[in-house]
Amino acid sequence: GENVEQHPSTLSVQEGDSAVIKCTYSDSASNYFPWYKQELGKRPQLIIDIRSNVGEKKDQRIAVTLNKTAKHFSLHITETQPEDSAVYFCAASPTGTASKLTFGTGTRLQVTL
Amino acid sequence: NAGVTQTPKFQVLKTGQSMTLQCAQDMNHEYMSWYRQDPGMGLRLIHYSVGAGITDQGEVPNGYNVSRSTTEDFPLRLLSAAPSQTSVYFCASRLGGFNQPQHFGDGTRLSIL
Numbered sequence: 203g204e205n206v207e208q209h210p211s212t213l214s215v216q217e218g219d220s221a222v223i224k225c226t227y228s229d230s231a232s233n234y235f236p237w238y239k240q241e242l243g244k245r246p247q248l249i250i251d252i253r254s255n256v257g258e259k260k261d262q263r264i265a266v267t268l269n270k271t272a273k274h275f276s277l278h279i280t281e282t283q284p285e286d287s288a289v290y291f292c293a294a295s296p297t298g299t300a301s302k303l304t305f306g307t308g309t310r311l312q313v314t315l
Numbered sequence: 316n317a318g319v320t321q322t323p324k325f326q327v328l329k330t331g332q333s334m335t336l337q338c339a340q341d342m343n344h345e346y347m348s349w350y351r352q353d354p355g356m357g358l359r360l361i362h363y364s365v366g367a368g369i370t371d372q373g374e375v376p377n378g379y380n381v382s383r384s385t386t387e388d389f390p391l392r393l394l395s396a397a398p399s400q401t402s403v404y405f406c407a408s409r410l411g412g413f414n415q416p417q418h419f420g421d422g423t424r425l426s427i428l
Contacts, residue, residue: 203374236417245419245421304374305359308355
């Protein structure tokens, strides 16, 4: 089955700096890659996703890049703010497997003043 | 429109007890899933359903049963609770078809003594 590895496990940046979280996946059939943000004690919330026919997607301060050849994808947050502090999860889903998302182990992002 | 509703929010059980975690969605989503979240391990898929009357196993199904008698409801049953099942449980739903985003409930925090 699919295996998703996520790095780093913790990341501390100063307010205004950029943050980058990287994930690799094992199943070349995966074609959907969402990113979720989870604040302490809350539900995971989708912040951005990318499909395999696209190499990059942006939404304001958040961007995701996908390299299908290398089987890795990354989340980029620019101009970080204290409210960006949370745990971020990447995930991957192969074609035709319905709800079977495989998640990474998460990155705890701390944005300091 | 309540989205995905999980009950209860918190529960403490003794080893060997059984219970049912409830999940309901009002978005007419075909697909529903149950995940467990343990520290440092991300979210792992327990069971999922692609429609009423259809269920399948995920990554960690042992010790859990599910049924899907209606589109709206997807209860998760613990048959004989064990301390290893102490976790936070999230229910999620999404529309059918490929690459649709998952919507999570608020979670149930379950402790087994």
